[in-house]
Amino acid sequence: MENQTPRLELTNVHKSFAKKPVVQGVSIELARGEIGCLLGPSGCGKTTLLRIIAGFEPIDGGQVILNGNCISSASILVPAEKRKLGMVFQDYALFPHLSVFENIAFGLGAQSRREQEKRVMELLEMVKLETAVRAYPHELSGGQQQRVALARALAPEPALLLLDEPFSNLDASLRDTLTVEVRDIIKATATTALMVTHNQFEAFSVADTIGVTFSGTIRQWDSAYNVYHHPADLEVATFVGxxxxxxxxxxxxxxxxxxxxxxxxxxxxxxxxxxxxxxxxxxxxxxxxxxxxxxxxxxxxxxxxxxxxxxxxxxxxxxxxxxxxxxxxxxxxxxxxxxxxxxxxxxxxx
CATH class of the missing domain: 2.40.50.140 (Nucleic acid-binding proteins)
Incomplete structure (x- = not known):
């Protein structure tokens, strides 16, 4: 059945920069509607993996498969804009000259004005920013800007949502609240998502499955409970918790x-x-x-x-x-x- 096919599949993916391996034999699967997280220290290769999935980096070996189709291999590189992905960045990357409405509607150019308005208002209600529809990014708090960035990424109903350290620019109290809200929004839209973070609390709060990453390898791809209580090796055990x-x-x-x-x-x-x-x-x-x-x-x-x-x-x-x-x-x-x-x-x- 199609619904049993993984939304995202990485098979033995390798990537080197100047002959230095940064991703080494990574294989993971992300089911439809599942939220995954790559968790690891700085320099472990997790952001490179996200960039590979997004189409920003070619790979030296292995395959990246989305919806059953190969989008990256040693000989294939589907351009980023053709992958039907949504991206949420740590710096929000909102267009400063566009209103909240215009930012969210940016990827809906193929739709009629009425369809755009309906979709944008649905998302604004979901992220609790209905009253900010005409505001500009500089008029919003960091948490509000991140909600707009999430709504913009979700607007075209992407096949996969990628989040790169999405909470790192927020203060601790806001981060705790927003991690729960973001998970609820992603789950409410049944979106498949993959997040990158070095923050264990964020990983535990948001993800269904966590990939603990060291030196370009994923040591354990498992639930938060198993990563904490049944770590795969001593390095995972001492890193998590x-x-x-x-x-x-x-x-x-x-x-x-x-x-x-x-x-x-x-x-x-x-x-x-x-x-x-x-x-x-x-x-x-x-x-x-x-x-x-x-x-x-x-x-x-x-x-x-x-x-x-x-x-x-x-x-x-x-x-x-x-x-x-x-x-x-x-x-x-x-x-x-x-x-x-x-x-x-x-x-x-x-």
């Missing part, structure tokens, strides 16, 4: 000895007794309990309003993190009791 890695030894079936004491739980890695491993410990895996015999020394603290994130030195001299209610305001150098609460033991080979 807060956490620490401590050494452990398997002491029996589903049992591990480590700096937190004896832990029991399901292993993510098949291990026999005596196996040496690395254990991922998230802040929520370590509970504060003054009555616990296991004591750890506070070496750093970060106040976060309702919680305090403590960095703790264990008896093994390793460190871990604990997220504790801010009612418990302990001081640097103080020892506190902790209890591990780990059911899913995320293990990696030592």
């Amino acid at each position: 807060d956490g620490a890695v401590i050494k452990g030894e398997v002491s029996g079936p589903d049992t591990l000895m480590c700096g937190l004491g004896e832990l029991r739980g399901s292993f993510t890695l098949p291990c026999a007794k005596g196996c040496q491993v690395n254990l991922l410990v998230r802040p929520e895996d370590v509970l504060h309990d003054d009555s616990s015999p296991v004591q750890a020394r506070i070496v750093h603290k970060s106040f976060r309003g309702p919680n305090i994130l403590y960095k703790l030195e264990l008896p093994s001299a390793e460190t871990c993190l604990a997220l504790v209610s801010s009612h418990h305001d302990h001081q640097l150098g103080e020892r506190i009791g902790i209890v591990p609460d780990v059911e899913n033991l995320v293990l990696f080979p030592a």
